Amino acid sequence: MRQQPAVSKRIAPDFEDEAQAIALAQHGRADAFEHLYQLHKRRVYSLCLRMTGNTAEAEDLAQEAFLQLFRKIGTFRGESAFSTWLHRLAVNVVLMHLRRKGLPEVSLEETLQPLQEDGPKRDIGERDKNLVGSLDRVNLERAIESLPPGYRTIFVLHDMEGYEHNEIAGMMGCSIGNSKSQLHKARMKLRDLLRAPHPHRGARE
């Protein structure tokens, strides 16, 4: 288990705005870096966590994203939003990680087949009270984690991070149609996961 260093007791001073913190960070001010980290840590970490489904990996990737950003902060000229830059960088870090691991970022057609074979075919709109009943935060987080990596990546990028299909297609090197198709399948899979009985649920709780 990773040993946790002592938590800093220093209190970051207030900055007028993000632009001021960026300007001071460009001069190496430690408190400005910490301020920028505090502003964006949740979103970067949650992106990493939801795309990997693993807390240790997510922290490593968030660390890498922030380090890459802070190393290049001197080049930031403010043409685009700082947050856009950071989140795009974090997405790239995670995608590179998934590539190195050999996980499919976009499911190939063969990997889509299990969607049809996961269980008895249901009517697409079959009334099932389980969906409403299982839609609490914990079950939803679990269901997202359970999505196959290929589905999860596009689902997180589009439905959770707000990227458009053309942006996702550019980042992942797939067609816009493929991105749309994957997203739809991911949503249907998620719906199935939430409606299906969870025999493991009791064991994990």
Next chain:
Amino acid sequence: MASEKSTRMNCEALQASLETLGDWRWSPAAQQHLSECAACRILVHDLELLAHKLRQLNAPEPSPALWERIRFQLELEGIIHPLPQAEPVAAAPLPAPPKPRGNSSRTSRSRA
């Protein structure tokens, strides 16, 4: 039979249009289909519910150790320079312990 086939085709067409969840602009034909097809109505309801719940999910917090790791690496690479005033004041040297008086003399006497 013909109407069944037509409904099935409409279900497929409606599913295809779900790819832009959150920005649905139902065509009159889709609206007509939704008014007639309970299965698609439930599907749409489920997906809207999912989208709504997703928006309510809080972003999780990383462990406090994460910033310490990042800061350590930035300091190691010379990218950040901690502010002198931001650092806690260096602890003043501890005063010398008081010289033993009565006790020690008693001790020494007792030893003697």
